[in-house]
Structures are given as structure tokens and as C-alpha cells.
Amino acid sequence: MSNQRSDVRKPRIAVAGATGRVGAALLSSLAADPVDIVALTRDRQSQRLPSGPEIAVIDFDDPSTLSKALQDADRLFLAHGTSEHQVANEIAMIDAAVAVGVSHIVKLSALGPPTRLHPFDWHMRIEAHLANCEVGYTVLRPSCFVDTLARAKGPVASGTWGGTAENGLVNLVDTRDIADVARIVLLDDQFLDSQRAYHLTGPGPVSMPEIADELSRLLDRRVTYTRRSLAEHREVLVSSGASEMVADLLLGLDRIFREGVLAETTMTVPDLTGRKARSAADWLLDNREGFGPTKQTTAA
Numbered sequence: 001m002s003n004q005r006s007d008v009r010k011p012r013i014a015v016a017g018a019t020g021r022v023g024a025a026l027l028s029s030l031a032a033d034p035v036d037i038v039a040l041t042r043d044r045q046s047q048r049l050p051s052g053p054e055i056a057v058i059d060f061d062d063p064s065t066l067s068k069a070l071q072d073a074d075r076l077f078l079a080h081g082t083s084e085h086q087v088a089n090e091i092a093m094i095d096a097a098v099a100v101g102v103s104h105i106v107k108l109s110a111l112g113p114p115t116r117l118h119p120f121d122w123h124m125r126i127e128a129h130l131a132n133c134e135v136g137y138t139v140l141r142p143s144c145f146v147d148t149l150a151r152a153k154g155p156v157a158s159g160t161w162g163g164t165a166e167n168g169l170v171n172l173v174d175t176r177d178i179a180d181v182a183r184i185v186l187l188d189d190q191f192l193d194s195q196r197a198y199h200l201t202g203p204g205p206v207s208m209p210e211i212a213d214e215l216s217r218l219l220d221r222r223v224t225y226t227r228r229s230l231a232e233h234r235e236v237l238v239s240s241g242a243s244e245m246v247a248d249l250l251l252g253l254d255r256i257f258r259e260g261v262l263a264e265t266t267m268t269v270p271d272l273t274g275r276k277a278r279s280a281a282d283w284l285l286d287n288r289e290g291f292g293p294t295k296q297t298t299a300a
């Protein structure tokens with residue numbers, strides 16, 4: 001019996017975006033599983049490449065590199081950094097995967113309404129393309145990543161944190177939870193042909209002033225979130241080095257927070273993983289370095 005088992009080929013999983021936030025967490029999540037992994041990257045020299053898995057270098061301008069990287073892959077996890085090339089690149093990757101016979105694609109998308117705001121409109125276009133492909137897929141639509149709060153580290157440390165989110169609520173999701181769900185879906189042999197979508201959130205919504213209160217507790221000093229007008233905040237973002245595209249994305253995000261667009265709570269993370277979703281407070285505790293000194297270190 002044991003000889004027969006060793007002859008069984010392990011599922012081969014291609015991970016696009018392996019050097020990114022969710023992709024890297026996915027590789028950690030899959031580390032102990034009986035699968036072969038190939039990590040796709042545009043940059044073989046990337047400092048963020050994982051040391052364990054096989055690496056395949058891709059060039060989106062040369063589709064043959066995508067087919068080659070995906071050859072023999074059974075499943076594909078598809079994440080792509082936010083970029084104006086995202087729609088074309090993801091569609092090229094999906095087409096290459098379908099052409100070489102990948103049986104299931106797990107696409108990282110975004111939870112949100114149909115809108116012209118980037119990146120939601122980009123994901124709508126990619127999902128619409130996927131819907132017309134003869135392939136099983138799972139679209140993961142997470143709410144805003146809790147890692148977005150890392151952008152507040154410098155401003156919190158210098159006492160200048162603010163924005164246009166007011167008291168709006170958002171249910172921030174931890175990228176480790178997204179990765180854990182992606183792992184479960186990628187390892188699922190039961191519904192390979194299925195076409196489905198999962199909506200991923202944290203355990204409950206929070207506002208930016210509540211995040212400031214949580215930071216005040218953690219750092220034992222007063223942290224505030226200053227309310228700004230749109231024009232004031234755009235000026236702060238651009239003068240701190242953000243491109244116009246990034247400033248637009250961040251103002252769009254604040255609007256989504258302000259209007260409570262991503263405040264809903266779903267049970268997908270607990271239902272699939274069997275444990276509670278990580279909260280924003282959990283993330284702040286694990287990532288408090290960089291938000292500036294605690295009262296004790298200031299006093300010392």
C-alpha cells in the first residue's frame with residue numbers, strides 16, 4: 001500500500017504574486033502540505049522570493065513565459081499588485097492557465113460595490129473575463145486589508161495622522177486569514193469545476209478614531225485621528241510623496257470608510273478555517289513597532 005501511495009503525484013500549485021503580502025502568507029500557510037509549489041515572479045533577484053519552492057520567472061510582455069511557468073500546474077493562485085497593468089496582466093495569466101489545462105484558479109479580488117473607483121473596476125473586468133472561461137475558479141473578495149494601517153505608522157509616530165474617513169466603519173481583514181482561506185480552497189479536491197466567490201472580512205467593523213483609541217491603549221499615550229477636508233488630505237498625501245494615482249486610491253479608500261461601504265461582517269473566515277477571524281486589535285498588537293514610542297520609552 002505504501003508504495004502505491006508514493007506513486008501518487010502531488011498536486012502542483014502555481015502562486016502568482018508570491019512575493020506580495022497575501023502570496024507570501026499563502027506560501028507560509030501551505031508550507032507543511034503535501035503539494036509541489038512553483039512561485040511566479042517578474043524578478044529572479046527579488047529579495048522577497050521564498051527560499052523553499054521552485055521559482056519561475058515570468059514576463060507579462062511575453063505570454064509564452066506564462067504558459068511555460070504554468071505547465072504541469074494543477075491549480076493557480078492569482079494575486080497581482082495594484083497597477084494600471086493589472087487587468088491585462090491578470091487576463092493574460094488566466095488565459096495561459098486555461099490553455100495549459102489548470103483545473104482551478106483562485107483569484108484574489110476585492111469586496112466592494114460595482115464602481116468606477118480603482119481597483120474595484122479592474123477586478124470587475126477581470127472577474128467578467130473569468131466568468132467566460134471554461135475553468136473552475138474561486139474568487140476571493142476580501143474587505144480592506146488591515147495592513148493598510150501600516151501607512152499610518154509614520155503619521156502616528158509624528159502626531160500627524162488624519163484623513164477623511166470621519167467616524168465611518170470598515171471591517172478590516174487580516175492578510176493571514178485571506179491566505180488561510182486561499183490554502184483551504186486550493187487544497188479542496190471536491191469542487192474543482194465549481195465557480196464560486198467568497199467574501200472575507202474581519203470579526204467586526206471599526207472606525208479610524210477607534211483605531212486611534214486602540215493605539216492609545218497599546219502605546220500608553222494619546223493618539224488622535226485628525227479630520228481633514230478632501231483638499232487638505234490630498235495636499236498632505238501628494239506633499240508626502242504619493243503619486244496622483246496613489247492619492248486617488250487613498251482618497252477613494254477613505255470615502256469607502258467614511259460611507260461604511262465595507263462595514264459588513266461575513267462568517268467565511270470562521271466557517272472555512274474553524275477559528276475566529278483575526279481582529280484589527282490583534283494586528284496592531286503584532287505590528288505596533290513603527291507607530292512611535294510608548295509613554296514609558298518617551299519618559300526614559
Ligand SMILES: NC(=O)c1ccc[n+]([C@@H]2O[C@H](COP(=O)([O-])OP(=O)(O)OC[C@H]3O[C@@H](n4cnc5c(N)ncnc54)[C@H](OP(=O)(O)O)[C@@H]3O)[C@@H](O)[C@H]2O)c1
Nearest residue numbers: 017019020021022041042080081083109110119143144145
Ligand atoms: N490592499 C487592500 O486593502 C486590498 C483589499 C482587497 C483586495 N486587494 C487586492 O489585493 C491585490 C494585492 O494583493 P497583495 O497585497 O498580496 O499584492 P502585492 O503585495 O501588492 O503584490 C503582489 C505581487 O504582484 C506582482 N506583480 C506583478 N505585476 C505587477 C505590477 N505590474 N505591479 C505591481 N506588482 C506586480 C509582484 O510580484 P513580483 O515583483 O515578484 O513579480 C508583487 O509582489 C490587489 O489585486 C488588490 O486590489 C487589496
